[in-house]
Amino acid sequence: MRIAMISMHTSPLEQPGVGDAGGMNVYIINTARQLARRGVTVDVYTRATRPSQGEIVEVEENLRVINVIAGPYEGLAKEELPTQLAAFAGGVIEFVRCRQGLAYDAIHSHYWLSGQVGWLLRDLWDVPLIHTAHTLAAVKNAHRSEGDTPESEARRICEQQLVDNADLLVVNTVDETRELVAHYDADAAKIEVVPPGADTELFTPGTHRNTELSRRHLGIPLHAKVVAFVGRLQEFKGPQVLLRATAEIFERDPHRNLRVIICGGASGASASSSTYRNLAGELGLANRVRFLDPRPPEELVSVYQAADIVAVPSYNESFGLVAMEAQATGTPVVAAAVGGLPIAVADGETGLLVHGHDPAQWADALEQLLDDDERRIAMGEAAVGHAAQFSWAASAGRLAAVYERALAIELPDCQGRKAQG
Template identity: 60%
Template sequence: MTVSELDRGAAHPLPRRIAVLSFHTSPLAQPGTGDAGGLNVYVLQTARRLARRGVEVEIFTRATHSSQPPVEEAGDGVLVRNIVAGPFEGLRKEDLPTQLCPFVAGVMRAEAGHAPGHYDLIHSHYWLSGQAGLVASEHWGVPLVHTAHTLAEVKNAVLAAGDTPEPESRRIGEQQIVDAAHRLVVNTVGERDELVRFYDADPADIDVVSPGADLDQYTPGTQRGTERARRALGLAQKSEVIAFVGRIQPLKAPDVIVRALAEIVRTQPHRDVRLLVVGGPSGSGLERPRSLMELADELGVADRVSFLAPRPPSELVDVYRAADIVAVPSYSESFGLVALEAQACGTPVVAAAVGGLPTAVADGRTGLTVDGHDPRRWADVLAGLLDDDELRLSMSRAAPVHASGFSWDSTADGLLESYAGTTAAYRARRAEAAAS
């Protein structure tokens, strides 16, 4: 459905062209490397779906390589503008706020090359982009929609042992965005409640729009396809396989699964259970990039753990299909796209009962949610589900049905509705102010 078709049935006009700000990480980066993760997937997938509906999308991000062109196409109707702001490489995430000014200047220069009113709306992702969005919104005279993805107050409230708390400067920056943005978009009702509780946000200014999964890419495999996937990954057909997919950092808690594996092996040493870890070091995990490997060795399960580099969806689908269970033990997760993708492939998920994961996973039907991060508790739940073939098969059948309720097309529709309402309210306020 195009914008014109949606417009005819909409109460408010829909945007023709939007500027998307993703300062700290490019939507074209491989998820699972550096700071690239679910946010990257969200930005790219929603941009492509919006473009299919006739909305032109320009994504502004910070250039990280000298070889990157100023502008790249990311699909029909989607442009990625690589803004030079600071050194291309070697800049830590903690240092990125120092490069906000040159990034904003680059965004302003790009907009200055167009006729006035080129963009109808700005959608910023993560707090650093939100700060840039506040400036652009004021200068361009267009509304700012913001999606936080993660929040400092929430992360610090559930900090993993040994992890570094988010700085006060981030919390202050987030508060400024909450106070000044024209609309906040969140993934779940729980995230909306966190904004109200920790940042005193007005619930009337928040829209809940669930993320999705690429349901064309992530689909259940056949028995033969699963066998092929296991061969490609070097896994025995009869092995019990648990998979962890994500960035290797304390927040994502991959150590919990390694410790749970060690607990299973300690009590059942002859059990043929293996763990796949797919991802790269990120965040505070960069300080000890081999720490998870060292932990597996220390616990005596190194021979049962396979570490794989991050991979594109066309290859990641084989990881999901090869696994008996996908584990998502995060301490904080605004939604959990890995959980959704795994279920779309027909793989049950065992996830921490935090953030959006209880929404992403239908507890008892498509997977199980676990309170806390005690490795022994996780070992009991994982081993119990591996033992229960009937339950696991039932979950495998129900998982794709549950996942089908979360598509990127639905997300795009929700965003367009939010954009239309935001634009109408913004124009009404400006008209009222001009008349007074």
């Protein structure tokens, strides 16, 4: 089986936490690797962002990333990428045309921009299209914070077209199935649930010595309690919620020995890491919060191991990969009770779920675990077993079954294609 994966707006080889790279990048590279190891040949098409990348990157046997030139390498925001859809699609078509005998059994597109390209290629190549949205405009708008910019109606329309025209839709959770049906009138019969995983060989529990070393390397006091945030710095991910909750905790107890780690980079056209550094200063937390640049998974392990708690205050998450990685390292999670996080986190067993984003509520939840060492440690131990139920190998196995189902679908002829819009 040969699969064309489309990830137009961000390469799976990019560092998560930088710009538009995040959980989707982690999902694509890990499922692609595991599919390749099962014998499925995977080509991931993405937009070239620097000439040094080369056209083809051989990642491992059966897996390569193909960089397609579409627009300038740099200076093109994600919001401007719709102007390059035709150029990107043309680049993919040219790549295949110039390699005699190259053909795909199916297309798997990720995110709505890629889906629009995949929709065109599906009809051109006469192969099934599997689409994973990862995030949805209607859902983001329903859950966005007060100061967050709403997603455009143009994006929502494009997503509706994909829901109507893709042969199969892949989601992370049953909750996403309900959202697709409620917001996009999707046919539940063509939706497949494939939970993401965690690299449980890389993200492992740390010993007491690991924690000490991690804190030394990060410049964190050994005897402080530590709460960490890992992810892109944008309103939707909620770092401002954690900062305000931390200020509330210190207002209650100015002498508390607490430190906060914020690990990530700015994301979005108007986003800036200085926004959150300035907020920390305004809240009197300049000496209590440590900002770290995004780092590769091999180094991210030490951030999780250095923390007593990982906070995930997002306004919505299709699953919550950070929560799963943290739990795999034996660190309990305090997360918002939104999207797939109630599945990623076992409430009361491996962490706590907070309903809403009120800083006082978040301060209450964090204090519960910060002040109860026995309960927090027990949750961390339970978290390892919980995370072990989710693996990328299992995710890839389910995806392979989805591809097999797609191959068995009789594609509609010209009279059977649904109208656009």
